[in-house]
Amino acid sequence: MPAPSSCRYCGIGHSDHFERWTTRAGWHQWTPPTQQQIKDRMLARRFARPTPG
Template identity: 45%
Template sequence: MTARVRYHQAPSPDGCRWCGFANPHGLQYLPGKGGHQWEPPTDAQRLARMRARRAARTPKET
């Protein structure tokens, strides 16, 4: 199975549920989803995005 990396950093916690782009983002297209308007992310997506952004900016101990 191939993993797709869509972002170099986690999207905004309030980005679109499907693509992560900020609102307003008009009509976007994603393979598998097709064309879609902005939809609010789920609470779980918001939490995961906030945690990923925090982890990326926190220096790692070596």
């Protein structure tokens, strides 16, 4: 699961990104995620956490 601030196109973090290839974006550098992607990623991480008890 990508971190909320990972690349918009491939989900790789800024410090590990360099240049990457995806079919959607071709060769690209790290691109900031949209606000909606950040929100969706944060919610996905919240619901993926195990519940205590």
